Amino acid sequence: MSVGELxxxxxxxxxxxDEVAxxxxxxxxxxxxxxxxxxxxxxxLFAKLCEKKNIEDLILNCGAGGGAAPVAAVAAGGGAAPAAEEKKEEKKEEAKEESDDDMGFSLFD
Incomplete structure (x- = not known):
């Protein structure tokens, strides 16, 4: 983004x-x-954009684009909750290991 745009x-x-036109x-x-x-x-350019679009809509929808991550349901029983937490921790560790794999090339080669 250029200085002028910002x-x-x-x-x-x-x-x-300030609720000014x-x-x-x-x-x-x-x-x-x-x-x-x-x-x-x-x-x-910005004045024309603001005439055509509602600024509040632009602000509120700036992050809209992807769906939300699914939320895991935790069982009401006392024994199932710790098991669910352990599974979540294992999944996080696996994802971290996968991202560290070397593909054999680099941006700076």
């Missing part, structure tokens, strides 16, 4: 948080006040 993102979030002029004013030099097209 500065305009923060400026749009500040304006939205997000416009290119206001974004540019905030960025200038922060002493950040950006290309002149960034504020207008």
């Amino acid at each position: 500065a305009c993102t923060y400026a749009a979030l500040i304006l939205h948080d 997000v416009t290119a002029e206001k974004i540019a004013t905030l960025v200038k006040a922060a002493n950040v030099e950006i290309e002149s097209y960034w504020p207008s």
